[in-house]
Amino acid sequence: MKSTLLVGALLTAMTTTGAFAQAIKLADVAELSGGGATVGTNWKNGIDLAIEEINAKGGILGRKLEVTHADSQSNPGVARAQVQKALDAEPYVLLGPGYSGSVKVTAPLAAEAGIAQIMGGEAAELTQAGNKFLFRTSFGQQSSMPKVAKYIHDDMKAKSVAVVWVNNDFGRGGRDVVIRELERLGSKVVADLSTEAGQADFAADVGKIKAANPDAVFVYLNEEESARILKELKRQGVTAPLMGETTLIGQKVIELAGDSANGARGHVGLTTDAPVDLIKGFRDRFSKKYNYVPDHNGLKGYLAVYMVKATTEKMGKVDSKAFADSLHGLTIRAADEPGILMDVSFDANGDIDRQSFLVEVVEGKQVVKQVLPKVK
Amino acid sequence: MSNLFDLLVAGLATGAIYALVAVGFTLLWQTSQTINFAQGEFVMLPAFLMLAAMHVGAPFWLAIILGILLSMILLGLAFKLLLVDPMMRHGVLPLAIATMALAIGIKEAVKQFFSAEASPFPSIVPTGDVSVLGHAVSLQSIGVLVVAILAVFGLTTLLNRTSLGHQMQAAAQNPTVARIIGVPVERMILLTFLINAFLVALASLLITPIYLAKFSSGEVLGQAAFIAAIVGGFNQVRGAIAGGLLIGVLDNLAAAYVSTQYRAAVPMIFLIVVILFRPQGLLGRAEERTV
Structure with a gap:
């Protein structure tokens, strides 16, 4: 047995x-x-x-x-x-x-x-x-950034743009492509601001943006830093429209930034609010x-x-x-x-x-404003 | 010029928070020779205690009170009884290293039991602007400055104008003589730990809406406040206040006019210059201990 x-x-x-x-x-x-x-x-x-x-x-x-x-x-x-x-x-x-x-x-x-x-x-x-x-x-940025630059130039009608980016491979890559595309389209980059990953205090960076007085601000940071700069932009009363990528208007950013995220726009390859x-x-x-x-x-x-x-x-x-x-x-x-x-x-x-999608944060929610079809 | 004004206001608001934390450094050093390298984490933790209270249903005002009380128990009473007292007899260095270990422990515990991600934290000051000298200044910056100044004013009044404050000063300056004349030295030392815990909880309440609640957010604050305390004078409360404000402004001006990448280096360089030419700090006094 x-x-x-x-x-x-x-x-x-x-x-x-x-x-x-x-x-x-x-x-x-x-x-x-x-x-x-x-x-x-x-x-x-x-x-x-x-x-x-x-x-x-x-x-x-x-x-x-x-x-x-x-x-x-x-x-x-x-x-x-x-x-x-x-x-x-x-x-x-x-x-x-x-x-x-x-x-x-x-x-x-x-x-x-x-x-x-x-x-x-x-x-x-x-x-x-x-x-x-x-x-x-x-x-990849080579696909998304031309769409972003085109939107800033054509739809936001921004002649001058402040570009804020995080100083790592992701940020530098996006910054290089978007600045190249903005200049090609005829929008002038009036502030080119590098920030650090994990940066907590954005008062000085936002001060520089205010001093440059741009028609639009392109924000390309990681999520937590995006939330912090959104709060600081609101704190210092910057009213220029804000454009970014997924990292500016993601759910976590909206949760962290609260009201400060309202009005921010972004090109989004993927969003859970997609129709x-x-x-x-x-x-x-x-x-x-x-x-x-x-x-x-x-x-x-x-x-x-x-x-x-x-x-x-x-x-x-x-x-x-x-x-x-x-x-x-x-x-x-x-x-x-x-x-x-x-x-x-x-x-x-x-x-x-x-x-892909063009999204705006309205009352704490992502609202898809445009659907951009597949390229091919 | 407008930019400079904005930078100064933002720098002073941040500096006021550094000052609160730096004052805590000074108090602990003066009364018990404790260099608390977990001071930054002491600022981070109360925000999570308040968030935890809100998670179980407490309204914000009650969460603030609970957070401050819990901070005073954990970061004041328990810190002194369970870590400082047993380690103190082994000297300043082992105690300093023990506080480094505590800093890691607090960070990892928050990461483990709360979250590794940042969390939003409500502000006690409403958003919006007011006009100051023709410049739009955020209510949040003003609120932070006012609360920090009130806290520092209250502390200095306690230390300089009350019998309790005089006893604390006596306990710090010469504990042996203070004991002889009947000052309860141990109780005075415990009181400074409780005051430090209160100050860090207040700093946490003010800074977290801006920096967000995150397990790692104390690293920057602890370092800035430590530099502020040394620059101002480690043995003077007023030195720590001046150092905090100075480092806050310097940090913002460096980020704007030098470079964001090198902003962290500028206060460090300033620290080296102060140590070389005025080792007792800008407002400190050589060979003297007072609170």
């Missing part, structure tokens, strides 16, 4: 181990603490929600998804160490990080390991280095699970997992080496894979093409 029980237990253990071996392993490295905690937490929660949904429906090709989350502490050095550790465990796909600086130092590691990396960084240069394993979940039914559904499920409304980073994390699902199902096999090749040039339609939320195409560099 004892031996029968022992054999039974062993068989159970083997079967269980076998089941785990069958799971598709994903590795996530994100900004779970430090300056990018808002980014990383949303990203992580989006991933977890997508995995829960996919597993509830039987997984991918009959295999469950598993993910490990590691904290980069919003520090590129830590991110590199965490990515190396994650790659040593041979994941199917690497997810994250969200900060461009962290992506920049980790992308060569993933490429060397031949593992596809789906990340949240938006710096223009990331996908221009010939890395065949790197994929975006949102627009798209599938996105509304995502927003409801996310809010129900986590008790807060996600920002675009929650969407990015969610989409990253559905990119894995759609690509793998298209290949018909779980093959990490062939994954990147299959995703290049792929168009995923929301009609075929509702989890992808909007039709999206990937080019040979891993950049995406998708419709």
Whole structure:
């Protein structure tokens, strides 16, 4: 009797181990603490929600998804160490990080390991280095900034613009493209202000903006700093219209800045307030699970997992080496894979093409003012 | 010129908060030779205590009172009894290092039990502008300045005009003689810890609406206030006040006229200059201890 029980237990253990071996392993490295905690937490929660949904429906090709989350502490050095550790465990796909600086130092590691990396960084240069394993979940700056500059020049009719940017890879990349585009269109940059990541006091920077008296202010900082400068802009009575990107008018920024966020406008590649039914559904499920409304980073994390699902199902096999090749040039339609939320195409560099939105904060809510179609 | 006026007002408002924190540094040093490197985290924590009170349903005014009371218990009483008293007998340096460890502990605890993300914090001063000398000045800046000045005025009145203040001064200047003439020295030292806790809670209430409530927000404040205390004179309350205001203004002017990247370096350079040419601080006195 004892031996029968022992054999039974062993068989159970083997079967269980076998089941785990069958799971598709994903590795996530994100900004779970430090300056990018808002980014990383949303990203992580989006991933977890997508995995829960996919597993509830039987997984991918009959295999469950598993993910490990590691904290980069919003520090590129830590991110590199965490990515190396994650790659040593041979994941199917690497997810994250969200900060461009962290992506920049980790992308060569993933490429060397031949593992596809789906990340949240938006710096223009990331996908221009010939890395065949790197994929975006949102627009790169080379796609979004020309739209922003055009809006400032054509719709805001701004002849003079103050540009405030955060002094890191993300901020510098956006600043370079937007200033080039503004000058090409004929808008003069009257203040070019660099700020520091994690900066708490923006009184002097806003003082400089007031002194420059621009027709519009372009703000390109991380979320928490965006909230602080919005408060300071209001405190010092700056009335020039404010334009930014997703990081200026995200949910977390609105929550932190309160009334000061009202009137700010931004070009948004992804927003949970988009007039798209599938996105509304995502927003409801996310809010129900986590008790807060996600920002675009929650969407990015969610989409990253559905990119894995759609690509793998298209290949018909779980093959990490062939994954990147299959995703290049792929168009995923929301009609075929509702989890992808909007039709999206990937080019040979891993950049995406998708419709986007022009949003204004009205009474603490994002209101979509214009829908910009896919480029191709 | 208008820009300079705005910068001065903003600098004074920030500097007034630095002054509150710097005064706390001075008080603790004077009465118990405690260099509290967790002072920045002491400013960060009360905001979270107030937020926690609001999360369980307390209105803002009640959360402020609870936050200040809890701060005085945790950052005043418990800090003295559980960390300063046991470490003091080992000297100033081990105690200073223990406060560094405490700073890390507080930060990580807030990150763990509250959030690593920033949280909004309501302001006690309404938004809006008033006209001062023809310039629009935000009510928030004025409110911060007024509250900080009132706090400092109240403290100096307590120290200089009341029997309790005189006892505190005596306990700081010469504890042995103070004991002989009947001053309850231990109680006076505890009182300075409670006053420090009150001041940091007040600073927290004033600065957090601007900086947001975040586990790491004490780092900048602690460093600025420490520099302010040394620049002004570590052994003088009035020195700490002057140092705080000076560093606040200097920081803003440096950010505007030097560079945002090097703004943090300017107060440091000023600190080095002061140490080289006037080591007792601008208003401090050599070889003297008084509160």
